[in-house]
Structure formats: structure tokens, C-alpha cells
Amino acid sequence: MDFTLSEEQEMLKKMARDFLESNCPESFVREMERDEKGYSPDLWHKIAELGWQGLIFPEKYGGAEGSFMDLAVLYEEMGRAMFPSPHLSTVVLGGLTILAAGNEEQKAELLPKITNGDVKLSLALTEPSASWDADGVAVRATADGDDYIIDGTKLFVHDAHIADYLLCVTRTKNGTVPEDGITLFLVDAKSPGISYTMLKTIDGSNKQSEVVFNKVRVPKKNMVGNLNGGWAPLARVLQQGAVMQCAEMVGAGQKVLEITVDYAKTRVQFGNPIGIYQWIQDHCIYLLNYVDGSRWVTYQAAWKLSENLPYDLEVAIAKAWTSDAYEKACWRAHQVLAGVGFTIERGLLPLFTTRAKVQQLYLGDSAYHRKKIAKLIENWSPEISKGKPRGLWEKGEPWGEKDLKIWPWVQDRKFRPKV
Amino acid sequence: MDFGFTEEQEKLRKEVKDYFINELPSDYKTGVFPCSEELVAFLREVESKLGKKGWIAPGWPKEYGGLNLGEIERDIIREESGYWDIFWPDVIGIMMAGPALYLFGTEEQKKRFLPAIAKGEAIWLECFTEPNAGTDEGSMELRAVADGDDYVFNGQKCFITTQPIKPDYLYTEARTLDIEPKHRGLTLFLIPADTPGITYNPLPAMDNRLTSEIFFEDARVPKEYMIGELNRGFYHAMTTLEFERANTGVPARLKHELHEFIQFCRETKRNGKPLIDDPYVRDTLADIAVRIEVLRLALWRTSWRFSERERLGPLDYDLGGLNGKEIVAPMYEAMMNILGLYGQLKTGSKWAQLAGSIERKWEVSRSTHPEGTIEALKIVLAGRGLGLPRRR
Ligand SMILES: Cc1cc2nc3c(=O)[nH]c(=O)nc-3n(C[C@H](O)[C@H](O)[C@H](O)COP(=O)(O)OP(=O)(O)OC[C@H]3O[C@@H](n4cnc5c(N)ncnc54)[C@H](O)[C@@H]3O)c2cc1C
Ligand SMILES: Cc1cc2nc3c(=O)[nH]c(=O)nc-3n(C[C@H](O)[C@H](O)[C@H](O)COP(=O)(O)OP(=O)(O)OC[C@H]3O[C@@H](n4cnc5c(N)ncnc54)[C@H](O)[C@@H]3O)c2cc1C
Numbered sequence: 001m002d003f004t005l006s007e008e009q010e011m012l013k014k015m016a017r018d019f020l021e022s023n024c025p026e027s028f029v030r031e032m033e034r035d036e037k038g039y040s041p042d043l044w045h046k047i048a049e050l051g052w053q054g055l056i057f058p059e060k061y062g063g064a065e066g067s068f069m070d071l072a073v074l075y076e077e078m079g080r081a082m083f084p085s086p087h088l089s090t091v092v093l094g095g096l097t098i099l100a101a102g103n104e105e106q107k108a109e110l111l112p113k114i115t116n117g118d119v120k121l122s123l124a125l126t127e128p129s130a131s132w133d134a135d136g137v138a139v140r141a142t143a144d145g146d147d148y149i150i151d152g153t154k155l156f157v158h159d160a161h162i163a164d165y166l167l168c169v170t171r172t173k174n175g176t177v178p179e180d181g182i183t184l185f186l187v188d189a190k191s192p193g194i195s196y197t198m199l200k201t202i203d204g205s206n207k208q209s210e211v212v213f214n215k216v217r218v219p220k221k222n223m224v225g226n227l228n229g230g231w232a233p234l235a236r237v238l239q240q241g242a243v244m245q246c247a248e249m250v251g252a253g254q255k256v257l258e259i260t261v262d263y264a265k266t267r268v269q270f271g272n273p274i275g276i277y278q279w280i281q282d283h284c285i286y287l288l289n290y291v292d293g294s295r296w297v298t299y300q301a302a303w304k305l306s307e308n309l310p311y312d313l314e315v316a317i318a319k320a321w322t323s324d325a326y327e328k329a330c331w332r333a334h335q336v337l338a339g340v341g342f343t344i345e346r347g348l349l350p351l352f353t354t355r356a357k358v359q360q361l362y363l364g365d366s367a368y369h370r371k372k373i374a375k376l377i378e379n380w381s382p383e384i385s386k387g388k389p390r391g392l393w394e395k396g397e398p399w400g401e402k403d404l405k406i407w408p409w410v411q412d413r414k415f416r417p418k419v
Numbered sequence: 420m421d422f423g424f425t426e427e428q429e430k431l432r433k434e435v436k437d438y439f440i441n442e443l444p445s446d447y448k449t450g451v452f453p454c455s456e457e458l459v460a461f462l463r464e465v466e467s468k469l470g471k472k473g474w475i476a477p478g479w480p481k482e483y484g485g486l487n488l489g490e491i492e493r494d495i496i497r498e499e500s501g502y503w504d505i506f507w508p509d510v511i512g513i514m515m516a517g518p519a520l521y522l523f524g525t526e527e528q529k530k531r532f533l534p535a536i537a538k539g540e541a542i543w544l545e546c547f548t549e550p551n552a553g554t555d556e557g558s559m560e561l562r563a564v565a566d567g568d569d570y571v572f573n574g575q576k577c578f579i580t581t582q583p584i585k586p587d588y589l590y591t592e593a594r595t596l597d598i599e600p601k602h603r604g605l606t607l608f609l610i611p612a613d614t615p616g617i618t619y620n621p622l623p624a625m626d627n628r629l630t631s632e633i634f635f636e637d638a639r640v641p642k643e644y645m646i647g648e649l650n651r652g653f654y655h656a657m658t659t660l661e662f663e664r665a666n667t668g669v670p671a672r673l674k675h676e677l678h679e680f681i682q683f684c685r686e687t688k689r690n691g692k693p694l695i696d697d698p699y700v701r702d703t704l705a706d707i708a709v710r711i712e713v714l715r716l717a718l719w720r721t722s723w724r725f726s727e728r729e730r731l732g733p734l735d736y737d738l739g740g741l742n743g744k745e746i747v748a749p750m751y752e753a754m755m756n757i758l759g760l761y762g763q764l765k766t767g768s769k770w771a772q773l774a775g776s777i778e779r780k781w782e783v784s785r786s787t788h789p790e791g792t793i794e795a796l797k798i799v800l801a802g803r804g805l806g807l808p809r810r811r
Contacts, residue, residue: 003719261807278801281801282797284801284805289738296717296720377681381678382682383502391446393448393451393774
């Protein structure tokens, strides 16, 4: 058991915090909400120099071979600063899929470019079915000579508007189970036949698009992984992404907690700092509880990923808990910050709150992950003890009866009730 | 970060786990408050066997009946016994009086009282609460007045958890000084339970639990039965609570209950379909599993943080207590909802499901007060945990 970060992780954390505090202040976050791209190419290259895109990749692709735990530390800081960037799309959802399923040529071509900031990816998975499962994938890819032709609509695609490549999840076969028949393609984002429409969402920073593929031609060599076998590697990456999304929420939640507690200590009403009132304390305590609980379920999941231990349950628990906990944490903060917390230009809280909703939904909301958990625990049974039976629990009556005669020592003379 | 245990620790865990699997009767049931003499006798037998192994107070040195193990190891044993909901008849000796004596007792007291606790041979009651002093310990009025070589006690305690087995000692807090603030005038004592002048009046509680009122009328106790420093009782009691914060047994017990309930949902059909296929049931069970995991990690965080107190300073905050108290009511309410009409049946009814155990646990889940109410924990969290201002 150890609930601390390693020395290197503490250094990474501090480095990331310092960098983001000077390069990603509140004004920048607000500016990027209004910005068409929604991120700064300049900063994107700066963080590449710091090694953020390459942190998780093997050395031979220019990476630092960091662990998921290291990456989680970075995501926590990015979440705290609300850093607008296509990191999750490019590095985790895109890059790690290529690392897991791509051939050597694809890896050697793309991963170094991701690492140095020259390539951005976007995962085109969800569709109007709004499902994170394979059965939601209807966009077709049909073989045609040396190409495949992709046809259909992808929806809620994060960072599609700035990506160099879309990692498109397609259906190439109607298998007996929905997972069978999914194939991944790396599609040049500027291919003829692709059209983009930016969605107007609650959160201006996580830019999402509708992406329509109108008979888009993709060379066969752009297939990532096996024909019809794309779901298995993608599903693992979705889990890794979910943990990073949790880490972002943990960092953001921590900041919301700090803002709220500071406010409770300094805002005076009725002659007292409001933090003296127990109702305000209650909000702060639950806020702490939501953030702290999220931190440990998230770190545990990241640790399992890092250590290559079975992680299905821990990942689902992390996302199921953290998604809702973070939303509730923001709600508590709003109660304490009252008027100030609700006004857009005065404080950070509205920015956190709107992001909370998007992060809660992205890569599966709580109900979605609870479904996964149910599947994983439905065969649980208690341990069975094997000693000689004693028959002490079979008779229902002793504890069905309130007769104090069963308390002989109380009847004892010395212990006679006072009358 | 490391959410795993060392090889040694895993070995210990397995040893404890195997012990319970092999030792506990195959018809053993959890969540049963021992109201029959036979059951209490059986639990005493288990307790004394565990005592012989050193698993009751594993953190104490060998000379006091422990194994000299660290907090993590202690909490592993607690977690494994928690899975079986081992009801320690001497829970107060083990969790409160013993630790207080261990921390603040004289060498002579330790030698005399600790081994019996560690071996499961004594029964202690905790005598803190009074009619006018519940959460507000400082308002205690049970008075201990020095008289020669003795202290003389007059006053009353109430809601004292009592069992169908005769107690040996009362772990008691009493007023020894009138002072403001009031909590600076309290002192801890151990009082032989059969001291003349002490009488017991049973106050039955829900789920067939029993508490008592205890009256003291000129009850005389030798001075050497004082625990720790005069007028420092409140502080000693707080420090002692700290040592017992990481009750890793709670989530383990809840997990056992969830295991049983999931099995029940697999095996029970409603409207021609197993309960486990119902989306509401599935969502509810998953939600319970999530909450238990959050609680488990909170407690392990406390256990770990406490075990590192020399390096990192005193325990900063504990969220295990709050979560442990807050998880039970919604958990059993949800299970009761799934049982529907059957939920209202008590143990002993021919139609009762799971032998009525969910109903019993639902009843007990109304009682979150022992060792401090939820609100009392929040006062600590707001002050020490978050540094929020206090009213004076
Ligand atoms: C959208 C919007 C529209 C509004 N429109 C108007 C308007 O048209 N006209 C107008 O005059 N005002 C308006 N207001 C202001 C609104 O009435 C105030 O926000 C509200 O009275 C709370 O005051 P505050 O924001 O200063 O919070 P504070 O008073 O600083 O309160 C902060 C927190 O402390 C709590 N608190 C304060 N005192 C105590 C106590 N003694 N015990 C326990 N808790 C306490 C509060 O409940 C709150 O949770 C508007 C606010 C909003 C958000
Ligand atoms: C089953 C059971 C077994 C028990 N066993 C024992 C035992 O063995 N030994 C023993 O000594 N005691 C025992 N108790 C007593 C228990 O410790 C007390 O019930 C508990 O300390 C609360 O005291 P009270 O019931 O007097 O409530 P009160 O202290 O009167 O509290 C009533 C309510 O007011 C709240 N409150 C009080 N002060 C504040 C404050 N400053 N701010 C906000 N809210 C506040 C409380 O949280 C609670 O919600 C037992 C209780 C139960 C139910």
C-alpha cells in the first residue's frame, strides 16, 4: 500500500502545474472557448517539446515509456487548468489504438509525429445511435479494389475539426455478435466526401462535430489492425481513455474544492465567514468526499493499467463513480458560491460545471459503466465456510423474541435493575 | 502508488481467510446479533481461538498478547474477519478500552489487563453516553470524587451496549473537575462491573439489540484504576478513536452481504425471470458495488496514512467513517426495494427471504450513532480536515 506519487511523478506534476499556470490562465481558457480551433497550435508544440504527447509511447517511437499512472498525473493537471487541447483524442484514443493494433509501418510513421506534435488524431466512433458499444456502429466500409468505401454519419466526434486523421470505426460485416465485424481505418481528414458540422454544445472547449462520410475512399493499407477484428483493441483503449478522463475530473474537482473552501473561509455574511455555518460545511465536506473518492478509484484503475493487472472492474468503477461525483461536486460548489458562482465572467465555476457534463458523458456515463459492472459481478457468490454445522442459526426464534429472560446476567441479583 | 500488498501481507491474508473458511460452521450466518446463550458461547469460543493466534490485537507487542504487527497487517486481519462479520463479544475491550490502556495505561495496568483482552477472555462495556451528554461529551455529569485511596462515583450512563454475557469492566469517562471548557475536566477509568453501588437497567433497542442504563451510587474504585492523566480523559479518548478509525472490516462485511444478495438474485425468480435479469436490480447491485469500493479505498487510505504518521504527521482526514455510516441505509433500502413485499418479513417467518437478514440489517442501519454521529464526524472533517472556521 502506498498512496503517494513517486518522486518523478511529483516532479512531473509540479512541472505541469507551473507550465499550465503560466501558459493556460483563465483568460486563455475563455479565449479558446470562442476560438474556432479551440486550442493553440503554438502551445501544442510547446507541450510536445516537454514530452507530453510522447509520455506514454515506447522509446523507439520517440516516447518516454511512461506508465498510465504517470499519464494520469499529467491529466490531473490538465484537468485542473482546463487545458484545451486534443491530447486525449490524439495520444490516448488515437495513438494508443495505433500502438495496440497498427502494423509496424503505421506505428513508425505516425507515433513519432504524434510525439513531436506534428499529427493530431480524432476518434470517429459514436453515431446518431449515441452508443459506446459495438452495436451502435452502423457506418459501413465496403471493399472496392484496393480501397474501402466508407459511408455514413459519425456524431459527437471530439476534435474532428482540427484532426489530420480520423480513426474511423466502421462495420465491415454483420457478425453473430456486434463486436464481430468492426474494422478501424485511418482516414485522411481532408479526403473528398467528408463534411464536418460543428455541434453547438454546452461546453465551448470540447469541440465536437457531426462528420458525414459520403462514399469516402480509403486505401486498404490504412486499415488499422485486422479486418473485422477492430473492436477488441479499441475497447481496451476506450477503457484507458476513460481512466484519463477520470483523472482530468479529479484534477478539476480538486480545483473546485479549493476555490469553494477558500470562498467559505473569506466570504462574510451575518458577521461571520460563511464557512462557520454547518450547511456550508456540509457542502464542503461532500465536495471533499466526492473528489477524494474519485481520486482513489481513479488512481487504482490507473495503477492496474500500469501494472498490467486485470482492470475491467476497477476502470468501470472509476468512471461510474467519478462522472457523477464530479457533477455533484460542482453542484455543491454552486451552493456555496451562490451568485458569484453562477455568473460567467466573475469566476471559474461555470467553466468547470459545463465541462463536467461533457466529461461525465464522454466514454460512457455512470449508468453505462454500471451496466458493465453488473455484467462483471453477476456471478459473485459468497465464500462458503466448511466447519462442522452447529445449528445455532437455524432456529428463528431466539432473535425473534424480546424476552429479557435471555439476558441471564441482568437477572442476576447483583445486576438487579434499579426500581 | 501501490494498491496492492506485499507478499508477506498476502500470505497473512490467506492464512486468516483460510482459517475462517475451515473453522466457521457451514451453517454460519452473518449479521446476527447474538441473542441466544448458545450463540454467544460459540462466539466466545471463536474469539478465544483467534486470541490464541494473536489476531485480536495483532498490533500489540507479544508480551501483551499481540504479534507486534503494523497497522496495515492489523487492518488486513480486520478486513478478513470483517468479511465473516465476526461479532466480537468484547468489541469494546478490543477497539476502545484496550487501545486506551495500551496508549495511556501504566505498565502495571497493561500487564494486568491487556493480555486478557488480546486473548478474548474479558468483556468490557463502554460507559460514555449520558442523558445530557451524547455527542457533547464535555457535558458529562457522572462524578468521580477522590476520597482517600479511592474515587467515588455518582451519576448515570445510558445507551450502553450490553450483551447476554456478564461484563468484567466498564471503560468509563467521568467528571473530575468543574471547569470551562467542560471537556478539560474529564478523566478515564476502568471500573470492575460488579463494584457495589452499580446497577443496570436494560433498554432494549431495535433489531433485538440491548443497551442499558447504568447507575452509580457511591461506587468506590481504587485510584490505580484511573487511565492516563487526571482531567485528560477527553483528549485520551479522542486519540484512541484515531487508532481505530480504519475499520476495514466494514466494507468487507458489506461485500459478503452483497455476495449473498447477488446469489439470491440469481436464484430467485419474479414474474418468471431471475431477479438478476431485471435492469433495475442490475443497476442497483452495481451501484452498491461502486459505493463499497469507494469506502474500501477510503479506509485503506486512512490505514496507510495512519501507519505513516511518523513520516507524514498526524492523520489529516478520514472519510471512511463518514462513508461507512452513510452507505448502509441506502444499501439496505435498495435491497428491501428489490425484495418488495417480502422485505417486511422477520426472521422466523416461513416466507422470509434470506432468513430475514436484510430486514434485520435494514433495522440496524438506522443506528449510525455509536462512536460518534455522522454530524460529529462532520465537525471533525470541517475543522481538522478542511480548516473551516469554528463557532466559539
Ligand atoms: C441568476 C441570478 C439572478 C439574480 N437576480 C437578482 C435580482 O434581480 N435582484 C437582486 O437583488 N438580486 C439578484 N440575485 C442575487 C441573489 O439574490 C443572491 O445571489 C442571493 O441572495 C445570495 O447572495 P450571494 O450570492 O451574495 O451569496 P452569499 O449571501 O454570500 O451566500 C453564500 C452562501 O452562504 C450561505 N449563507 C449565507 N448566510 C448564511 C447563514 N447565516 N447560514 C447558513 N448559510 C448562509 C448562502 O446560503 C450561500 O450558500 C440574482 C442571483 C442570480 C444567481
Ligand atoms: C445501538 C447503540 C449502541 C450504543 N452503545 C453505546 C455504548 O456502548 N456506550 C456509550 O457510551 N454510548 C453508546 N451509544 C450512544 C451513542 O454513542 C450516542 O447515541 C451518540 O453519541 C449520540 O448521542 P445522543 O444519542 O445523546 O444524541 P445527541 O448528542 O443528543 O444528538 C442528537 C442529534 O444532534 C446532533 N448534534 C449534536 N451536537 C451537534 C452539533 N454540535 N452540531 C450538529 N449536530 C449536532 C447529533 O449528531 C444528532 O444527530 C449507543 C447508541 C446506540 C444507538
